[in-house]
Structures are given as C-alpha cells and as structure tokens.
Amino acid sequence: MSEDDFVLQEFYKIITPNKVDLFERIAPQRSRHIVVCLENIQQDHNASAVMRSMDCLGFQELHLIEKNNNYQFQRDIALGAARWLDVVQHQTPPEPGLDAIDSLRKKGYQIVATSPHHKATTSQSIDLVQPMALFFGAEKHGISEELKENADVFLHIPMHGFTESLNLSVSVAILLNTIRTRLASSNIQWQLPQTEQTALKIEWCERILNGGPQLAKKFREEFKKV
Structure with missing residues (x-):
C-alpha cells in the first residue's frame, strides 16, 4: 500500500459513506x-x-x-x-x-x-x-x-x-x-492516472473536513511508523 492509499483509507474512515461513494464515482470521470x-x-x-x-x-x-x-x-x-x-x-x-x-x-x-x-x-x-x-x-x-x-x-x-x-x-x-x-x-x-485520482480524492477529503490538511499530515506520519 502506498502512502497516499493509506492516507485516503484513513480519511474514508471518518467521512460519510455517501461522500466516499461520490468520490469513488466522480474521480474516474475527472x-x-x-x-x-x-x-x-x-x-x-x-x-x-x-x-x-x-x-x-x-x-x-x-x-x-x-x-x-x-x-x-x-x-x-x-x-x-x-x-x-x-x-x-x-x-x-x-x-x-x-x-x-x-x-x-x-x-x-x-x-x-x-x-x-x-x-x-x-x-x-x-x-x-x-x-x-x-x-x-x-x-x-x-x-x-x-x-x-x-x-x-x-x-x-x-x-x-x-x-x-x-x-x-x-x-x-x-x-x-x-x-x-x-x-x-x-x-x-x-482520464486522470490512478495515482492522480487518489491524490485528488485526498484533496477533496481535506477540503470538506475542518482541519483536513492537518489530518492528512497526521496520517502521513502514522504511515511512516507502520
């Protein structure tokens, strides 16, 4: 699992299932x-x-x-x-x-x-x-x-x-x-390459959550410890 995959996985644990479904449906069409x-x-x-x-x-x-x-x-x-x-x-x-x-x-x-x-x-x-x-x-x-x-x-x-x-x-x-x-x-x-789709979905997660960028930084630090 890449660092971005890990970060997105952690974000998906805290945003609504509806948003997850939207991001998964829309990103491949960007x-x-x-x-x-x-x-x-x-x-x-x-x-x-x-x-x-x-x-x-x-x-x-x-x-x-x-x-x-x-x-x-x-x-x-x-x-x-x-x-x-x-x-x-x-x-x-x-x-x-x-x-x-x-x-x-x-x-x-x-x-x-x-x-x-x-x-x-x-x-x-x-x-x-x-x-x-x-x-x-x-x-x-x-x-x-x-x-x-x-x-x-x-x-x-x-x-x-x-x-x-x-x-x-x-x-x-x-x-x-x-x-x-x-x-x-x-x-x-x-279409965007898969890696860019993942990065874009992370950006969307950051934008909809209070303190989103800080959460992303926290998840990246956690990934390095795994």
Whole structure:
C-alpha cells in the first residue's frame, strides 16, 4: 500500500459513506487533458458560471490570468464547484498571460485560443490527441494580442444568427460539452492516472473536513511508523 492509499483509507474512515461513494464515482470521470484558461475576466459571475460547468462536465483544472482584474468567485453561482476544482492563478507582471502560456506549453499542452474572428477549426473537428489549454478572452475585448501571437490553434463556435458572439460561460459550456462527448467515445487516455485520482480524492477529503490538511499530515506520519 502506498502512502497516499493509506492516507485516503484513513480519511474514508471518518467521512460519510455517501461522500466516499461520490468520490469513488466522480474521480474516474475527472480530466486534466483539457484545462480552461480565463484571460482577464471582468465579470466575476461569468467565471463562477464557468466553474460550475467545468465541475458538471468533469474538467478539473481552471487557470485564471489576472492582468487587470482580481477574480472573486460568487459562491451562489458556483454552487460549491470551487471546492472540487483546482484553480491556478497567474498574476506575474508584466504579462501573466505569457507566464501561463509558457507554463502550460512546458507541460505538453497545445495553446488553443477561442475567437470568433479566427475561424480555423471547431470543437467537432479539432484534434484532441494532444492535451489542450483552452483560452477564453475578456467579455468585451476577447483574447489579448499576446495570446493571438502565441496560440497554436484558433477555435470558434459557428454562428447562424444576427449576433456574432455568445456569453462567455455559454461558450465554455458548449465547447466543453462537445469535447467531453468526443473524448468519451475516443481511445484517448483522457482520464486522470490512478495515482492522480487518489491524490485528488485526498484533496477533496481535506477540503470538506475542518482541519483536513492537518489530518492528512497526521496520517502521513502514522504511515511512516507502520
């Protein structure tokens, strides 16, 4: 038994059986094959709605690029989604967006920028084999020039009406739903590896319990004595 397996076993002794069942059912459906990146979002409720969609569709990691705005999610809209997601904030001056792009590219992600003005591909046709960092720009101005210059692929949602764009959170939900459906029917290994699933379940246990991190530390010390 690994250290993480031991820690999770100890946590499962003290959380409710319902939570155990939920964690065991949901963790295998989580993915970091696609991560979402929000660039300088101006309206907090949009980002909160994005978090809710990500949780519902099983995408685990959200990156917030905060050049001019500091994001504060709205709990009533997120409906607890923030507890279950991993949120990475990029605030390094002068260009936090470039910091995010560099960091994600080093991890093997292709940089995909969503823009109605670059109609290169759609969520139905984009290649999903390589992990994807899906960038969304600010509500009024869209993606930044830095992102346009550094993106590997541009993605758009085809429009068939008079209006040329959708609400940010709606766009995210549409794209993620299509991508999730395609991943589920593919041979791509989009799920988290078993070791990452175990680590994620430990994090969830820590988040729902008072003193959760301290308990994890205690369990790890006990494991070393076994």
